[in-house]
Amino acid sequence: MGLLTLKEDRPTPKSVYNWRVYTCATVASFAACLIGYESAFFGTTLALPSFTKEFDFETYDSNSLALLKQNIVSVYQAGAFFGSLAAYATSYYLGRRFSLIFFNVIFAIGCIMQLACTGDKGLGLIIGGRVLGGFGVGGCSNMTPIYISELSPPAVRGRLVGLYELGWQMGGLVGFWINYGVNTTLEPSHSQWLIPFAVQLIPSGMLFIGLIFIPESPRWLLSKGRREQALKILCWIRQLEPDHPYLLEELSYIDHDLESYQREIGSGFWKPFKTLKDSNVRWRFILGGLLFVFQNGSGINAINYYSPTVFKSIGIQGTNTAFLTTGIFGVVKTTLTFVWLLWLIDHLGRRTLLIAGSIGGSLCMWFIGAYIKISKPEDTQANDKLSSAGIAAIFFFYLWTAFYTPSWNGTPWVVNSEMFNQNTRSLGQASASANNWFWNFIIARFTEQMFNSMGYGVYFFFASLMIISSFFVILCVPETKSIPLECMDRLFAVKPVWRAHGVLMEELAQEEVIRSADSGERKSAEEDALQVDGGDTKGSSV
Template sequence: MAHDTTSPAVGLPPDTKGPHSSRLGLVAVVATFGGLLFGYDTGVINGALEPMKSDLGLTSVTEGLVVSILIFGAAIGAIVGGRLSDLRGRRNNILLIALVFMIGTLGCVLSPSWPVLAFFRLVLGLAVGAASATVPVYLSEIAPYERRGSMVTRNEVMIVSGQFAAFIINAVIFQVWGEHEGVWRFMLAVAVLPAIALFVGMLRMPESPRWLVLKERDAEALDVLKQVRSEGRAEAEMAEVRALADEERASQTGGASDLGVRWIRRLIFIGVGLGVFQQLTGINSVMYYGTQLLTQSGFSASAAIIANTLNGLFSVLGITVGLLLMNRIDRRRMLLGGFTLTTFFHLLVGLSALLLPDGQAKAYFILVFVVLFVFSMQGTIGPLVWLMLAEIFPLKIRSFAIGLCVFMLWIANAVVALGFPTVVSALGIAPTFFIFAGLGVLALIFIYTQVPETRGRSLEQLEDQFRTQYS
């Protein structure tokens, strides 16, 4: 499917540099603290689990519940957060999410027993899921189309940075207070700081101009655009957004009823497929169980903990490379390349586990191929899926549709996270990674046959294209 990706959207004036550029950059920094919290709260359990087990008397069953309940909470939070974002506004929703992060974190830190801890992990999951559905929408709607890719991807940078920070902070805290039976509480407490920063920062941030237009608050929307665009660009872009919003009001779209519209149903199918296949790469099985995987590969327990930090480091490096490439390479080409690489490294991990004799060489081969898988995944598929979910849906159902897609993404995440240790235990490392490779081939077929190109087009142009193409 060939598309012109170089022409400016609908003849809009170029997005020139100016004071508004700094304001836009500040908006991106503050909003993506939601991504940092997302990453830290999903990664911190890795190091906190062992001291938590002895302190609270967790069994294997309650341990699994405490770990996985956040993921199920995130699936619910994605749906609820998407709807609240449509009703209350993107900015107000992020403020609410920051408060929920604070409550959930403090509840976990002060939990006297595992049921209380599990409840507050569920609360944290609601915030994580709502952030995953709201922050990319907010960034995509406030960014000019030329910078949309890099701005939305900053959220993914903050997610993987939060996970990496959790690995490092856990190690440091364990070195300092490791003999303290409540050391896990210190690890979890750190997440209060970015939650406070997110809340205070968002108090000074503007609402999404596209959401304001949808609520017929045009003067406020223009004022926001003038904060983050040059004067001429703000006026031209406002006219485009207003025209599209009028069209959407006339078509009475906005929620589950839109599933009856063929072209919207097709887009949601594409979005769900992207989210599910992103998780079926197994990235979170590595991020949650990396230490155990490396121990089974042949590392000692202490060496595996240190080696696992490489997964966090190369996750950050990968996303940094992805950010640099995002607006230079077409989305489809990057997705196809990313799934080709991850499938290749899945095969290499499987073959190493199957063919190499047990020992240090085997352990290091598996480590290298797992790290290269993480780097490839986070440099392409990870950020691209979040970006494309923020790009492909029409304005009035954007949050509803993203909430639905991210709900399915989290359910896929939960299934992989819960099933991975059992499958590895029953089948071994090699067959498990061969299964991931097979799923990668299915993902390549899906992308090649179903996923459209979105780079270099305004959100409004994309809607016109999809309405025509899939009606």
């Protein structure tokens, strides 16, 4: 198979893989740019000398300062938790596109509040602005994967939802480097630390402009009975005529899915909650939440939010050196996200990536923790150079990044965007996003205190959770690549889990053969009928 060769669930016209579907996914992924930037820049801003001086951080003792930092960081995750739940309501009533517009506006208001903050006014505006910004981010984190997955052909769905993760990493890359840039090029001042806050409005503005031009999800429109509008958008995004067999087949899948759930559950805001009585559906909600438990249990958000603290624990000294090391971490993540997006996610599949990331990442964390326990780098002087063991620890940190990024970084979002049916997709994604932000909050709220009290034990803690997550994936997570969204119920009904994908893909292939044979028989019968009619007409004229 070539780099961009696709495994299709059924024969697909090449026109389906067109610029329109990629453009819509890219525009929606601007939401991820603002999420990634917001998650990355703030940790280093808290260490920026001009910021710490303006807000008198030197007047706090170590425990009080750790508590203050944790509170400032974690209110963002708390807001995101409630925003991700609120997105279920806006998605139901407003749709995917208008929900993104709504939450983006809330995010922008929060950014403006933060820009109005000064040392004299205290941190209140920053804290309040981060709550609103988090609320907007939480809603966007719910809506974006759903919107993209509902537009995507199955063979490139992982790649297109992966654009969301790529946007997250590109925003994060800028966020990791922004404070290194202002710290090395500008004198310490109010304007110096204000620049990183102002940059938040750039991806927000790009998202707002882009949302003016992209369409609503046709699946959502069909669920609301707006069939004519849905068909028009689906034809536009697939670049096919309304009577094309591929389009008719896709519509039949969606219609069958909607009719099934209308019959079994019914439509309405509260109706999807009834699906929780079904153990198959209930398990998917639990599975989505556990994926984010283990994603956060890898340690990634401890690094994102408190990177100077993390690198100091390894032995990195100096503000600029810590910022530089953090920036390189961002470059590694972004580069590997491209590899994950273009090849790994739709070729190796979700399960293989998650298992490899868990095992490899765990081994790296064990090494880093052991290095800190034995070498005690926190006891070194500021002008001491790293030992060879310290350099090895830095290497293993970046190796951990290489294992984590193409596995647990974005794959849980892809799986959650795929595995729910039409009636439960918004509710399921709301549950998954809320779980993500809840565990983000836990990490953000307690990381500084964990490092103060546990030291090297923090790395052993994350290493243990990563190795546990490998068994979780092997036993509980089915492969979802190339499976049509409307067939996810069938996928999760197949046991054992590790064979489900192969069994269902074989069934779909057999069904396609039967459909093709039936279509050929009908076509042959129609041709025979036409020949007979033509013969009768000729005979009567004679």
